[in-house]
Amino acid sequence: MKKTFLILGAVVIFMASFSKADLAKEKTVVATTTTNHVAFQSNPGEKLINKSDCLGCHNKTNKIIGPAYVDIAKKYPATEKNIDMLADKIIKGGTGVWGNMPMSAHATLKKDDAKLMVKYILSLKKK
Numbered sequence: 112m113k114k115t116f117l118i119l120g121a122v123v124i125f126m127a128s129f130s131k132a133d134l135a136k137e138k139t140v141v142a143t144t145t146t147n148h149v150a151f152q153s154n155p156g157e158k159l160i161n162k163s164d165c166l167g168c169h170n171k172t173n174k175i176i177g178p179a180y181v182d183i184a185k186k187y188p189a190t191e192k193n194i195d196m197l198a199d200k201i202i203k204g205g206t207g208v209w210g211n212m213p214m215s216a217h218a219t220l221k222k223d224d225a226k227l228m229v230k231y232i233l234s235l236k237k238k
């Protein structure tokens with residue numbers, strides 16, 4: 112009888128430590144997924160750009176119809192004044208700074224969202 116208890120006790124201890132290890136493994140998996148998630152949507156401005164029509168005319172590193180974002184970042188230091196001016200330009204559209212191609216207006220864009228987009232663009236530097 113005593114022996115049975117001993118064996119039973121050993122089994123319980125074994126199982127307890129096993130499930131603890133399992134839990135630790137699960138925690139690691141959750142932690143990795145969370146990090147990936149954060150990295151994927153790291154910048155709110157980038158997310159807004161991906162949701163809008165910007166990518167039809169702009170590319171991060173190459174000129175398409177509009178200038179490359181890295182070139183815009185090179186031209187304008189990220190000052191409050193530049194961010195404000197460029198956000199207005201995205202909303203109203205315009206032409207003449209980079210050539211004759213006009214940028215379409217984005218009248219429904221919120222000023223704060225446009226500013227987030229500009230902040231993201233100006234944070235890009237050519238590598």
Ligand code: HEC
Nearest residue numbers: 163164165168176177206207208209210212213214215228
């Ligand atoms: C129809 C094509 C088109 C779309 C869509 C477009 N752009 Fe442009 N963008 C241009 C062109 C062309 C220029 C250059 C305008 C100029 O020379 O003044 C430009 C210029 C810019 C500039 C620099 C402005 C300046 O005065 O130097 C920024 C910043 C910019 N675009 C951001 C955006 C963002 C953000 C979006 C999406 C909300 C967007 N663009 C959508 C064509 C486009």
